[in-house]
Amino acid sequence: MFKKKEGGGFFDRLKTGLEKTRKTLASGIEAVIFGERAIDSNLYEELEAVLVGADVGAVFANELIDEIKEEVKRKELNNPAALKHILMERMAGILRSVDKPLELPENGPYTVMVIGVNGTGKTTTIGKLAHYFREENRSVMLVAADTFRAAAIEQLEVWSKRAGASFVKQKMGSDPSSVVFDAVKAALNRKTDVMLIDTAGRLHTKSNLMEELKKMKRVMGRELPGSPHEVLLVLDATTGQNAVVQAKMFNEEVGVTGIVLTKLDGTSKGGIVVRITNELNIPVRFIGIGEGIDDLRPFDGEEFVKAIFE
């Protein structure tokens, strides 16, 4: 189980990380509902435009506005300020339904395959995750199954040293399934608690990549029944619609059990979390809010909405 870190500093850091989204989404909504204006179709249109601008998705924005209209009618509301609370409630409701932190068993190895397109932040996320688990006093092994580039292997090795994790690699160009095969054996021998597997993400050979990922899964399942326990898809929040397309593709081809949304610090379109959640219904396990080793958070829907609106 994840121990949740609490405290003002921790929450402030999240707010800072989500600053760009705060500026568009929260400030945009404040501007629309400001003053004593009437709740009419103009106001609803403006509200919808702000939501779409923050990338919650047109369909979801529309649904949300309809629900707000209902609520306003039912409760006979006439103060626009009340709309913000309805909105926050609804967003938190959607996000709560998918904020399921990873549950680790007492006895490992717990195996996590990390997949996604190049540049989304897979290797960095693995480094941050390794640090996270090390802080919980779990032994961690990083596995270099992105064997396509020597630099990728080196980058993961650097993270393993920073985080205090062991490291398994073979030479560049070797079969990723063979790397994983060795790694599972090593993790069983060493009684490693958590094994994090870095994979390639070159999409121009899409069918090869998908076959490779499926083969890795098969090999792992044979060596350690039930594994991989988690297939974590890393998506770059700054890529908007592309992230949604990638999520659908990887889920259909390989099967995804959890999502990490990175680079939320670099976008004003943090509403993408709502959109992905709404369209895919896959748990969002973590969010990335910076490049540092501490900039990965277990996702908490309630906290996320508060960090944007409060």
Ligand SMILES: Nc1nc2c(ncn2[C@@H]2O[C@H](COP(=O)(O)OP(=O)(O)O)[C@@H](O)[C@H]2O)c(=O)[nH]1
């Ligand atoms: N600002 C920011 N940058 C990130 C985050 N996660 C990853 N990055 C950066 O994204 C770039 C690509 O990351 P990398 O882990 O190499 O991606 P990979 O190709 O998927 O393994 C690097 O420069 C990372 O520092 C994040 O949450 N915020």
Ligand SMILES: [Mg+2]
């Ligand atoms: Mg990488």
